[in-house]
Amino acid sequence: MSRLRPPVHEGDHIAGDPSAPVVLVEYGDYECPFCGRAHGVVEALQQTLAERLCFVFRHFPLATVHPHAALAAEAAEAAGAQGRFWQMHNLLYENQTALEPADLIGYASMMQLDVDAFVDDLRTHRFLEKVRADLHSGALSGVNGTPTFFINGLRHDGAWDFDSLFGAITGAAAPEMHERG
Amino acid sequence: MSERILKPGVVAPDFRLKATPDQSVALADFRGRPVILALYPADWSPVCSDQMAVYNELLDEFHQHDAQLLGISVDGVWCHLAFASNRKLRFPLLADFEPKGAAARSFGAYDNENGVCERALFVIDREGTITWSHLSPIGINPGADGILEALERLRGSSLAEVRP
Numbered sequence: 001m002s003r004l005r006p007p008v009h010e011g012d013h014i015a016g017d018p019s020a021p022v023v024l025v026e027y028g029d030y031e032c033p034f035c036g037r038a039h040g041v042v043e044a045l046q047q048t049l050a051e052r053l054c055f056v057f058r059h060f061p062l063a064t065v066h067p068h069a070a071l072a073a074e075a076a077e078a079a080g081a082q083g084r085f086w087q088m089h090n091l092l093y094e095n096q097t098a099l100e101p102a103d104l105i106g107y108a109s110m111m112q113l114d115v116d117a118f119v120d121d122l123r124t125h126r127f128l129e130k131v132r133a134d135l136h137s138g139a140l141s142g143v144n145g146t147p148t149f150f151i152n153g154l155r156h157d158g159a160w161d162f163d164s165l166f167g168a169i170t171g172a173a174a175p176e177m178h179e180r181g
Numbered sequence: 182m183s184e185r186i187l188k189p190g191v192v193a194p195d196f197r198l199k200a201t202p203d204q205s206v207a208l209a210d211f212r213g214r215p216v217i218l219a220l221y222p223a224d225w226s227p228v229c230s231d232q233m234a235v236y237n238e239l240l241d242e243f244h245q246h247d248a249q250l251l252g253i254s255v256d257g258v259w260c261h262l263a264f265a266s267n268r269k270l271r272f273p274l275l276a277d278f279e280p281k282g283a284a285a286r287s288f289g290a291y292d293n294e295n296g297v298c299e300r301a302l303f304v305i306d307r308e309g310t311i312t313w314s315h316l317s318p319i320g321i322n323p324g325a326d327g328i329l330e331a332l333e334r335l336r337g338s339s340l341a342e343v344r345p
Contacts, residue, residue: 002324002326029229032229033229035229062229062238063238065234065268065269135239139326142325144322144323145235145322146229147229148324157321
């Protein structure tokens with residue numbers, strides 16, 4: 001059974017309360033079309049489960065086959081440095097076919113980030129090590145494709161359409177979901 | 182699951198398989214380095230969920246252990262070349278093509294019913310002994326976690342030997 005290593009920590013991008021009954025971790029790639037589909041599924045799960053779900057995203061760019069994926073991940077981190085990770089994350093998934101450097105800068109500008117700082121972060125690859133650290137943690141955790149999900153620390157090996165993930169999540173946290181729900 | 186795969190402690194059976202139309206590779210060629218054998222059913226699974234594409238991103242992790250990764254399926258050498266070029270794979274894919282599946286059979290990792298290699302992993306130490314093996318359930322890609330743990334244990338044991 002493949003387990004998340006390291007567990008969710010302060011350096012992660014965390015949407016929700018890490019002590020929620022369900023912590024869903026995704027390893028994803030901004031240029032991966034399957035991850036694009038999974039993004040919608042995660043948003044629907046967040047809406048449905050609200051505070052019962054905590055969502056964490058880690059980078060796993062398949063950079064060889066997705067040449068824009070690594071810089072896009074760095075762009076999300078650079079936005080994160082300005083406190084806007086999730087907004088950039090959403091924009092990237094909504095615009096998976098427009099991930100050239102000029103596009104990324106356009107998103108930063110649209111979000112009214114400090115564009116100079118953003119560009120500087122991309123140019124110096126300030127967050128490449130952070131992205132690589134996520135990739136390394138994915139390797140240790142048994143990531144076997146993108147997206148790969150972990151539910152409460154265990155790799156989810158089934159399908160990841162809404163019904164499958166919802167079923168796996170509610171199964172993993174059945175008693176608590178009912179108590180709080 | 183057709184056969185039982187070889188277990189740790191067993192000396193890995195040698196094989197010589199084509200890596201390119203005019204180049205063949207033997208397991209014994211890598212003696213002195215850990216070897217990861219990744220047997221898989223077929224080239225050309227969808228890219229984002231392709232086991233070989235994922236391992237390709239993790240080659241640095243394997244190289245840190247001085248380990249050589251070899252992919253093996255029953256696909257022919259021209260198919261492997263096209264697949265490796267399409268996915269930009271930076272490790273050899275070996276063709277267990279003629280006699281079909283002979284290497285996979287010798288590791289107990291041939292799926293007779295479907296005529297393909299099982300999805301099986303072997304980590305082989307510097308002396309050629311299997312130190313870890315894993316057979317994946319049908320339809321589930323193994324990640325690299327088991328491989329990396331096995332390589333970590335190998336590193337631990339080789340360090341212990343070096344110590345006075």
